[in-house]
Amino acid sequence: MIGISTIFFLETLAYASTLALLSLGLSLTYTTTRVPNFAHATIASIGTYVLLTVVGLMRLRGLNIYLYSIPAAFITVGIITLLQYVLVLKPLADRGNGLIGLMISTLALDIILMGVINIYADFLLQTFKAKKVKLQVRDQPALRSYDARIELFGQNVNVSGLVAFATLIAVAILLWLLLNKTKTGIAMRAAIENPALAEVLGVNVNRMYMLAWFLAGGLAGVGGVFMGMVQKISPAMGALLIVSVFAGSIAGGITSVFGSMLGGLLVGFAENFGPYYSSLLLNMDMTGYDKMFSLGIIVVVLLLVPGGLASLDLSGLKKRLPLLRAGGVEVSGE
Amino acid sequence: MILEQYLPIIIGTIFYISTYLIVTLSLNLEAGYAGIPDFGKMMFVAVGAYVTLNLVPRVTGYLLGVDTTGLTDSNKNIRIMEEINSRLVGRYDVAAVTFIVSIVLAMGVGALFGYLASRPAIRLRGDFLAISLLAIAEIVRQMGIHTDFIAGGEMGLYAPNIFFWYRHDVVVALLSLALAVATFLLLERMANSPLGRLLRAIRDDEDAAKALGKDVTKIRTRIIMLSSAIAALVGVLAVYYSLGGTAKDFDRVTWTFWPWAMMIAGGMANNVGVLVGTLLIVIPHQLIFMYKHAIASYVPFDPAWLEKILVGMVVIIILYVRPQGLVPEKPSRTISYVRVRDFLEQAEKE
Amino acid sequence: MPTALELVDVNAGYGKLHILYDISLEIPEKEITVIVGPNGSGKSTLLKTIFGLTTIYSGDVIYRGVNIAGKKPHDIAKLGIAYLPQVGNVFDNLTVEENLRMAAHDFPKTAAREAIEEALEMFPVLKAFRKRKAKTLSGGEKQMLAMAMAMIRKPDLVIFDEPTAALAPKIAVQVLKEIVRLRDEFNKTIILVEQNAKRALEIGDKAVLLVSGRIQFKGGPKELLTHPELSKLYLGLK
Ligand SMILES: Nc1ncnc2c1ncn2[C@@H]1O[C@H](COP(=O)(O)OP(=O)(O)OP(=O)(O)O)[C@@H](O)[C@H]1O
Numbered sequence A: 001m002i003g004i005s006t007i008f009f010l011e012t013l014a015y016a017s018t019l020a021l022l023s024l025g026l027s028l029t030y031t032t033t034r035v036p037n038f039a040h041a042t043i044a045s046i047g048t049y050v051l052l053t054v055v056g057l058m059r060l061r062g063l064n065i066y067l068y069s070i071p072a073a074f075i076t077v078g079i080i081t082l083l084q085y086v087l088v089l090k091p092l093a094d095r096g097n098g099l100i101g102l103m104i105s106t107l108a109l110d111i112i113l114m115g116v117i118n119i120y121a122d123f124l125l126q127t128f129k130a131k132k133v134k135l136q137v138r139d140q141p142a143l144r145s146y147d148a149r150i151e152l153f154g155q156n157v158n159v160s161g162l163v164a165f166a167t168l169i170a171v172a173i174l175l176w177l178l179l180n181k182t183k184t185g186i187a188m189r190a191a192i193e194n195p196a197l198a199e200v201l202g203v204n205v206n207r208m209y210m211l212a213w214f215l216a217g218g219l220a221g222v223g224g225v226f227m228g229m230v231q232k233i234s235p236a237m238g239a240l241l242i243v244s245v246f247a248g249s250i251a252g253g254i255t256s257v258f259g260s261m262l263g264g265l266l267v268g269f270a271e272n273f274g275p276y277y278s279s280l281l282l283n284m285d286m287t288g289y290d291k292m293f294s295l296g297i298i299v300v301v302l303l304l305v306p307g308g309l310a311s312l313d314l315s316g317l318k319k320r321l322p323l324l325r326a327g328g329v330e331v332s333g334e
Numbered sequence B: 001m002i003l004e005q006y007l008p009i010i011i012g013t014i015f016y017i018s019t020y021l022i023v024t025l026s027l028n029l030e031a032g033y034a035g036i037p038d039f040g041k042m043m044f045v046a047v048g049a050y051v052t053l054n055l056v057p058r059v060t061g062y063l064l065g066v067d068t069t070g071l072t073d074s075n076k077n078i079r080i081m082e083e084i085n086s087r088l089v090g091r092y093d094v095a096a097v098t099f100i101v102s103i104v105l106a107m108g109v110g111a112l113f114g115y116l117a118s119r120p121a122i123r124l125r126g127d128f129l130a131i132s133l134l135a136i137a138e139i140v141r142q143m144g145i146h147t148d149f150i151a152g153g154e155m156g157l158y159a160p161n162i163f164f165w166y167r168h169d170v171v172v173a174l175l176s177l178a179l180a181v182a183t184f185l186l187l188e189r190m191a192n193s194p195l196g197r198l199l200r201a202i203r204d205d206e207d208a209a210k211a212l213g214k215d216v217t218k219i220r221t222r223i224i225m226l227s228s229a230i231a232a233l234v235g236v237l238a239v240y241y242s243l244g245g246t247a248k249d250f251d252r253v254t255w256t257f258w259p260w261a262m263m264i265a266g267g268m269a270n271n272v273g274v275l276v277g278t279l280l281i282v283i284p285h286q287l288i289f290m291y292k293h294a295i296a297s298y299v300p301f302d303p304a305w306l307e308k309i310l311v312g313m314v315v316i317i318i319l320y321v322r323p324q325g326l327v328p329e330k331p332s333r334t335i336s337y338v339r340v341r342d343f344l345e346q347a348e349k350e
Numbered sequence C: 001m002p003t004a005l006e007l008v009d010v011n012a013g014y015g016k017l018h019i020l021y022d023i024s025l026e027i028p029e030k031e032i033t034v035i036v037g038p039n040g041s042g043k044s045t046l047l048k049t050i051f052g053l054t055t056i057y058s059g060d061v062i063y064r065g066v067n068i069a070g071k072k073p074h075d076i077a078k079l080g081i082a083y084l085p086q087v088g089n090v091f092d093n094l095t096v097e098e099n100l101r102m103a104a105h106d107f108p109k110t111a112a113r114e115a116i117e118e119a120l121e122m123f124p125v126l127k128a129f130r131k132r133k134a135k136t137l138s139g140g141e142k143q144m145l146a147m148a149m150a151m152i153r154k155p156d157l158v159i160f161d162e163p164t165a166a167l168a169p170k171i172a173v174q175v176l177k178e179i180v181r182l183r184d185e186f187n188k189t190i191i192l193v194e195q196n197a198k199r200a201l202e203i204g205d206k207a208v209l210l211v212s213g214r215i216q217f218k219g220g221p222k223e224l225l226t227h228p229e230l231s232k233l234y235l236g237l238k
């Protein structure tokens, strides 16, 4: 690509794939409970701390990092997100809380988790010190130097970008198969579209929603692993990331899982390439303005196509791209 | 002697109760009465502070004949402000003008931000509005931190000490208290006026209000503007209280979540509830702050994290046990279509 | 006739909104019970109450000797009761085949396939649309799909909420014929809520009139149709 170095492109690919994983999960939970989960990005940063813990304590290097930390993050963060649904959202909704109450509960959880991550970071620091692990727990630079490297276009580069993108593609295919080819997946789409009818046909809707929250959390955790490979690790990393994640979901159409995935990719590229090209174009330093591009995407989409990309008529495209069509989940943006 | 020891904490408590009360009351106007989920509250407090840090000193400097070029450059800022402060002593006229200018400018810019930030999603469902306000607020904060020309970036900026005639913290705390009382009385009157009833009617049945030809978007926009203007006042007070500030001071936890927590705890759509909720959260906060070191010896980590966890849990527990808060909204809640229409007609006449 | 389902002094509603008052009712086996009443009288609410979709404040709902009041809908569905809601009775974004597979989602694989084929035999019109999304079907076709979905579950008791609403008269008659066939050929017990009282009462074995959440009349359909006041007041018959 014009003027973009391979390394910059790969880091962007890792970041964009991360956002795609997060936006996808955010939409998955949104379609079930119709509550935007403001804790989603902080939940992802738990995945980053799982990575840090696993890498530090097991002294991992190269591809082993992914081999161990991805499953660990998926399960840990999946369970935490499942608990958010089971212990917080479901009981609150059953007690008659409306949208505002439920949204504020996700904001509250965000803050609880931030407190917990900070306490965990203190604890991890002690452990690292005791075991003589040379890693920071706050303001730890990205774990780039721990990554595996390969030759690409004559350059020696980290694999994080390629692994992240490959993971995203695998997740997309598996999720598509799950939602379209399995009984559970069809039941999940049914439960999302019309919970009352699904119940009447004998589907335990609550269990379907639990599965959706677990998957969404697990994928956020995996995203957190890639975040730690290309970004500075700190307990507050979720606070800003939430803007990008929502931008991805809104751009793709917040009720469309696969639309959100594409939206996340789009936002990831826009945030990195936007400042780069506009710096060249305007002849001034635009680094630090990356989030302006996601904000711009949110504003433009909300003003022009509130339903996001998924609400655009893509009938021609749909025939060729089965992924887009999978949105039985898309309940069409309002 | 005892008084001297405790004076700072007493002053601080008065200041925090008053400023949080103002912000939470303004939030209650939006969220409680009008059903607008303002998750970007911190931005409106922040712009009030940005104005006081960046624009107001230029006016003061002009009046005092101090050159203010390079005000937002943290190296020059300190010298400019020293110069302003030394010339300010005894100039009650300039102090008064500075104060009035900061109030007017902050409220104006606050209202403008309320208008702009609500544009993208004001017509959409509540969750979209919540998301976009939160996102814009985060960006406003980041811009403030990452650029120097807004509020001096990481280092922040100093502010003129217009209360040079006494301890400025005492004056600002008492001033905040007076403003809080005024805000309370104003909003309480509004809540019980036809406008307040109209807002609740829209909140409870937007479609009915729309069907009766009410421009719901316009009414909502005005409420956001008013509420943001009030919140911006707190930014002014915060800057004068600490004689400076940085964009970092205005984060989502302190100026968005806390006011929400106070409102939820006390009870939405009830100004007395807001007062109860504010006391309920600020006072324990001050106590934790005061006994920080004592607590730190019992728990193996920074008590500040513990406080975050506790406040978050209190909010969730209150939502579960008493979704309507400790002091619920007064009845007249279930408004039938007919009553909505009557209210609207009445409001029309007035 | 033995009783399939019995409601005893049921009070129910939505949250705190009390809709049904002291409903006591027996639904006889292998008969069609027709429930009529003005708009908003609580007919749909009564059906939802049987299926656990409302809040029951007091009273019992007894199906074959088991009290199902307070059970979750997905558990009730497993007892052999099927319910076709008044609105949203198919999944619009699923294909016809996926809708049918949904109805059989808790069956073993081969049983599911057989049940789907059987249902398609019962409603052959659907065969042509297997791959189409339900939202592209006409109102009548959707109703057929909904009935097929209900039948897949091989229920003993089938609850219909205004199955002929918004259908052309000719198709409406056809749907009612299908319902009669369910009773006569397949020995199903049926509860039928109908807007067109006359047409429904003609095929019914038992009639219930619901007014403002209370039962105003229970008895034979003929009796209700010819009742001097009730038929005029509530059924719009002269
Ligand atoms: N989900 C709900 N939440 C709250 N109230 C409801 C709900 N559904 C229905 N109601 C109210 O319950 C009452 C009875 O409604 P119901 O749908 O049972 O009437 P119905 O007899 O089926 O009318 P129709 O002939 O129009 O279908 C009405 O006043 C209605 O407004």
Ligand SMILES: [Mg+2]
Pocket (backbone or CB within 6 Å): C043, C044, C045, C086, C161
């Ligand atoms: Mg009905």
